[in-house]
Amino acid sequence: MSMSGGGGRGTRVSGGDIAAQKERNREAPVIANLGGRIAALFRPYRAALAVIIGLVLITAALGILPPLLTQRVFDDGLFPKAGGPNLPVLGWLVGAMILVFVLSSGIGIWQTFLTARVGNRVMGDLRVKLFAHLQAMELGFFTRTKTGVIQSRLQNDVGGVANVLTNTVSNIVGNTVTVIAAAVAMVLLSWQLTIIALILLPVLVFAQRRVGQVRARIAGRTQESLSEMSAITQEALSVSGVLLAKTYSRQGAETERYAAENRTQIELQVKQTMSGQVFFAVVQVFLSAVPAIVYLVSGWIMARAQGTGYDPGITAGTIVAFTTVQSRLLFPLMALMRIALDLQTSKALFARIFEYLDLRPAIVDAPDAAEPSDEPGLAGRVEFTDVTFRYPDVGLDDRPTLDRVSFHVEPGEFVAFVGASGSGKTTIGNLVPRLYDASSGTVSYAGTDVRDLKQESLMDRIGVVTQEPYLFHASIAANLRYGRPDATQEELETAARLANIHDTIESFADGYDTVVGERGYRLSGGEKQRIAIARVLLKNPNVLVLDEATSALDTVNERAVQRALDDARSGRTTIAIAHRLSTVVDADRIYVVGAGRILEQGTHAELLALGGSYAELYAQQQ
Known part of the structure; x- marks a missing residue:
């Protein structure tokens, strides 16, 4: 089986040369149907969303009533055409306005609660989904990818879309309904003034799209920088990293490495903050100037109508109501533009998240995967048949790590693999529990190819003790x-x-x-x-894989651990990968590995008598 399945896309997001990495990720990855996939995140909460949208519609409708009531307050309550103020009518209108405000506030609180709960649950679901997916990735993915980069995807990227997930739906619906209702009310009040108020909107929408594209690019670069900072933090501030830095007096260099990336992050944050500020300043000037222009145009229209017999329908109440409704239109419109910018910015973050979710593990259960056999005589049996293995990032023309390796271990046997570093011993141990898949040949457990067994069940029957637990x-x-x-x-x-x-x-x-x-x-x-x-x-477990479990220990600790291992081997198949030959002299069978092949096999005594590679290794260690 080829190991290339998990390497392609995983390598693209892995660590490596930092400058090249940043350049590769300067543009956000292209994800098909991104909008549909974002919308699908809300599918489990359809009922709650329906309630939220209903509340938003009610709030938006109520928001249009105060300006219309204001017109009636001026024209029917304060300044009726005949006589002084009409206090009974004025009282009813003011009472209605207060009731609208109270209802809007109460519904707004309920809406905010539901929106926050749904949005945060969607964000939590996305974070857990990403974590679970990463847990399913093959071991090779994690050997190619910095831990800090993975942590950044979980924390910074998902956290970066929090506002979009928690507020976007209600804001889009609420502001859209408000804009539509306000526009209708403005037309009803005065179609002439409506044209003046909306004439420049197409220009602003076009400018907003251009600004959004710039912000999206900057957002992608910002998140990549955050990923690198997380990677540096994870590497340099772990116990091992701190110890290494202290022993080599590299604390200053590590601080400068972090500071350099931090400077990049600061520059990107400033760029992200400032991008679009000119645009919004122009919008703000436009919003501020329109009411004054409305006053001017209203005066001009009324002046032209005097003495002509034509009634333009513009009264003091109309002007006050129109400018009030106009604010109800323009401020939600500006909010929609900001939301559009946020969505364009967030696309880069969503694309990075979905890029990881789209990675396919190289090692997965077959559709008809079976449970391993626990039948006596089979349980614990391990066999390699013509197994060849290359790591995913090694070219096909390079020497394989393992080359047509064959052996078998019967239930309860203790076998050992010895040889020089890089000979392929650890790879054999990794193939047994299917941490990697063979490039060709067959690795079997209890008489069945491990690729035909359920991974979780296979791992339940195999225990691994590594050199650095x-x-x-x-x-x-x-x-x-x-x-x-x-x-x-x-x-x-x-x-x-x-x-x-x-x-x-x-x-x-x-x-x-x-x-x-x-x-x-x-x-x-x-x-x-x-x-x-x-x-x-x-x-x-039925099978115990010991990967140089004592090679890093001193003599006293090695003896204590070796006694523990001797007891642990009792009654179970044991595969020991050893550097110190003294730990495996009593093995039932010893395999000498070199250049990816099995060079010799036999008991300790037989291999010494053979006088080959094992005898030479043993003599060197003695």
């Missing part, structure tokens, strides 16, 4: 229960005893509640390794 910044008990959350305290202690770590844990002041620190840095290497072994034993 990963411990979470949590208690020892929480770390042990990672593979079995329902494990009892008694089961924890049993696994810890088998791993020769129980007494050490009990010697700590907080016992199993001791917090191990970031990546377990509060523990020694041997303690971390034995906790990792206990964690695997608690999982109780």
Whole structure:
């Protein structure tokens, strides 16, 4: 099976040369049907959206009533054609205006609550969907992509579209309805004044589109810079990164690396803030000038009508009502322009999010994937048949990491793979639990090709202990229960005893509640390794893969861990990838790997007697 399936798009978003990376991502990725996919995020909340839209329509309709009531207040209440003010009519009109304001405020509060809840749930769904999708990606994707870049997509990009998700729907509907209703009311009040008020709008809409395109480009570059800052933070401020910087006196260089990217971020933020400011300044001048122009035009129309017998229908109440309605039109119109700009800007962020969601894992379950067999005599059997493997980013003309490797391990056997660094030993260990797929040939478990088995079920039957075990910044008990959350305290202690770590844990002041620190840095290497072994034993797998589990330890810790491993191997298939030959001398079979091929195989005694590569390695270590 080719490994190219997960490498193509994953490589495009990975780390690497920073300058080239930024240049590649200067433009947002093109995502088909982006608007439809954004709209689909709201589909689970259709009922709530319907209520929100209904409330928006009611609020918009109520918002048009006060200007119309204002006209009646002036023309029928304060300045009727005959006599002085009509107090009864004035009282009813003022009461109606107050009632409209109260209703609008109450409905607005309800609308804001529903909008905030729906928007934040949609954003939460998107963040979880992205996280779950990334969890499903193959291991190779994470070896090619900086952790900080991935974190930035989850935090900065999703957070960057928060305002669009929480407010856009209600704002678009509300402002659109308000604009339409206001325009109708303006025409009813005076069609002549309406033409004056709206004559420049097409020009403003065209300018808005141009500004939006510029802001979208800047937004994409801004998010890429944020991704790089997250990557630098994750690398430099992790325990390992800080330790490395201190031991090489590179704190100043790391600070300058962060400061340089920070300067880029500041420049981009300023550009993003300033882009469109001239446009909105022009719009603001237009909005401010239109009422004054309306007054001037109204006076001109009324002056021309005097003595002609023609009644233009423009009264003091009409002018006051018109300018009030006009504000109800122009300010929502300006809000719609801002929303349009936000949407254009957010397209770059949505495109980055959907770009990750569109990545397809290279390793997935087959449609008819089966459960691994637990039949005695089969469970725990591992076999490689003519397995060739190349990592995805290696050209086809390059030497494969593994070249037609074949071997088998029977249930309960202990086999070891030894050889020089880079010979392909760790790759063999990665292919067993299907962290990668073979480029050709077959890797099988319990007599079935691993590509025909359910990944989760396969992983349940395989335990892996690496050279550098990963411990979470949590208690020892929480770390042990990672593979079995329902494990009892008694089961924890049993696994810890088998791993020769129980007494050490009990010697700590907080016992199993001791917090191990970031990546377990509060523990020694041997303690971390034995906790990792206990964690695997608690999982109780059929196959145990030990990837140089003792090579980084001192002699005392190595002996303690080796005793734990000897106990862990009991009753289960064990595949050990070893650098120190002393740890595998009692293996049932030892495979010597070189240049991606199996050069020799046999027991320790047989290989020594053969006098080949193994004997030479053993003599060097002795």
